[in-house]
Amino acid sequence: MQQIQTIVTDMKDIIIQKISLSYLQQFIQSPFIDEDKLLLLISMLDHHGLSKLEMEDFVVTPMLVQIALDTHEHVSNSSAKIEIETSLKLRQLTVLGGIYYSSLYYKILADTNNLAMIRALADGIKDINENKILLYQKDLDEIEKLMNCIMIIESSLLNKIADYLHEKGWKEVASHFLFIKKLLLEKSVFIQEGTSLLFEALRKIVFPKYNLQSELSSEQKKYLLIICDKYIDFSSKIIEEGIHKIPSINENLKKRWSSLVQQNSIAKTYVEEG
Numbered sequence: 001m002q003q004i005q006t007i008v009t010d011m012k013d014i015i016i017q018k019i020s021l022s023y024l025q026q027f028i029q030s031p032f033i034d035e036d037k038l039l040l041l042i043s044m045l046d047h048h049g050l051s052k053l054e055m056e057d058f059v060v061t062p063m064l065v066q067i068a069l070d071t072h073e074h075v076s077n078s079s080a081k082i083e084i085e086t087s088l089k090l091r092q093l094t095v096l097g098g099i100y101y102s103s104l105y106y107k108i109l110a111d112t113n114n115l116a117m118i119r120a121l122a123d124g125i126k127d128i129n130e131n132k133i134l135l136y137q138k139d140l141d142e143i144e145k146l147m148n149c150i151m152i153i154e155s156s157l158l159n160k161i162a163d164y165l166h167e168k169g170w171k172e173v174a175s176h177f178l179f180i181k182k183l184l185l186e187k188s189v190f191i192q193e194g195t196s197l198l199f200e201a202l203r204k205i206v207f208p209k210y211n212l213q214s215e216l217s218s219e220q221k222k223y224l225l226i227i228c229d230k231y232i233d234f235s236s237k238i239i240e241e242g243i244h245k246i247p248s249i250n251e252n253l254k255k256r257w258s259s260l261v262q263q264n265s266i267a268k269t270y271v272e273e274g
Helices: 002-019 035-048 052-076 080-085 088-112 115-136 143-164 168-193 197-206 218-245 251-273
Strands: none
Touching (some): 002 052, 035 052, 052 115, 143 168, 143 197, 168 218
16 A cells, blocks of 8 residues: 555656646646546556556656646636636646647657557547547537546546556446546536536436526436436446456555545435435
């Protein structure tokens, strides 16, 4: 347990060092590092006997890709009001920040000369961007397609690394883990604010004739939450089964999974009582 946590801390420090650029940090928010994705990557790689430099290539590179994608998304997701209030310079710097983070992972890949890794991550980026377009434009007409779209966006980079390493079991666990995490986040936002990107897309599918400008009734909201919970429950079963099939699952990851289970239980209780 201590060993995994040490590697996670070391890799996070390396990432922070690489993305630190004092000029950008004066103006834009510090990039978000998803520690769950970091933990999943390191856990999957732990039994492959990689050197520290090899571990760095396999962990830091895809995390820099993720940071670049998240930074660009921060610009495209701004509301109209925020766009008006946000200075042009700030938005330009945020875009440039994403480009800067992208250049870092391209440099690492060029230095390692790992063509297979380059292809894998390029495929992952392509899948993520294509599915983000579908989600943001609300071009999805089936719930299953919507949920699959969310899963691809959240887990495509890890999936490509898992395919590269022939880690089918880890791929399944990581995909559903990140899928559940995203659904819980969207569910929390929907409960607190009455809307979220996922639930707006879900609403359009479930209530296609309903005026999108009108507020949903309590029963309609609850129905959308029930649909979300069904997908969380289904993915939870897959993870529970998958964890037992992977002998190298570490205590850190088990602890984080237990935390998500507890979070889901609390959210369910809130909805049922509401």
